[in-house]
Amino acid sequence: MTNTPSLFHRPALAIRLANQVLVVSAGSAASSGVFLAAPRRTGKSTFIREDLRPALLAQGAVVVYADLWANPTAEPGSVIVNAIRAALASNEGVMLRLAKSVGMDKLQLGAMSFDMDRIGLGSDVSLSEALVALSDETGKVIVLVIDEAQHAITSEAGIAALFALKAARDELNSSSHHGLRVVCTGSNRDKLAMLRNSKDQAFFGAPMVNFPVLGREYIDWFCEKVNLPFALDPEQIWPIFIEAGHRPELLGAAADLIRFDFEVDAETGPQLFISHVRHLAAEMNQVLLSVIHSLTPIQSAVLRVMAACEPEYAPFEAATLEKYRQALMRAGIPEAEAKADIPGVQQALIALQDKKLVWRAARGVYAVEEKNIVDLLKAEGLIEQN
Known part of the structure; x- marks a missing residue:
């Protein structure tokens, strides 16, 4: 009897997705990145690690994997940088290239190791330069998989990492190199879409697809x-x-x-x-x-209005403040006491984040943490309609 748990594999789906990622047809936006959305705890991350990654490797790609959910307290930009550093460190030829790029000669290399801290955001070697070195040394397409990628935009360093990857993608997808594909997965479609819906985002226009749940x-x-x-x-x-x-x-x-x-x-x-x-x-x-039932009246009102308004939720607009007030009155708060001002809403949003009910991007965009929270609010008759 084996002590290794049995895993369900989806090889046909993995091969099909690997082909879509690696082979970019004329007119396709897949070279900009591919975004896969699926609810949390439905087998997405297991598929990425156990099926998609081997399928990409089998087709000759170099796969770099960064899981932004493995340690939710870790700075997401650092997680991405460290995943790239780990891929570089396993290739001696790449390390030699990078050492030479910062002025270290062979004699120095023999006496001292190359400091990986020299690679990263604002460092001697940019992520673009590092990935170019990996591409040129291996002669292979690089596929960077970022699991729960929406967490990247919860910090300025994470946002900076995404734009660094955009620069690397543009360089590596030129005719001089072998290509970089970025695959981003997420458990909340609306949050994941924030990485590619507007022109000021690093992966604007990249295709978003619903990842098939287990059948x-x-x-x-x-x-x-x-x-x-x-x-x-x-x-x-x-x-x-x-x-x-x-x-x-x-x-x-x-x-x-x-x-x-x-x-x-x-x-x-x-x-x-x-x-x-x-x-x-x-x-x-x-x-x-x-x-949810332990929330204060203003916290509950903010959560319910947010769930009803997504993805157009604007927390501090006058019209939204009025919706909070109406929600408070529907919850039984007397009209004279149903007040929702900006400081009170700000404190409610902080409390909702602490309770893991609400998620906040670094630039002040808020969203309900998971879709099942919205589903529960609807089932309980708690959600406020526009």
């Missing part, structure tokens, strides 16, 4: 591999999977509950599994609802 093939595989004391019928599990938002972790958690229930039997087991999936999904929503 029926996954359920067939899961039911075959789950290794429970009884069989699961894919015909019964598939609708429950849809109901659970295509989140494989809920099926895995339900299976674990069954494995540690030593009194379960084959007759009642399948229905108990389905009950566990539903309970776990409801439990996740209940935790979130508890946070």
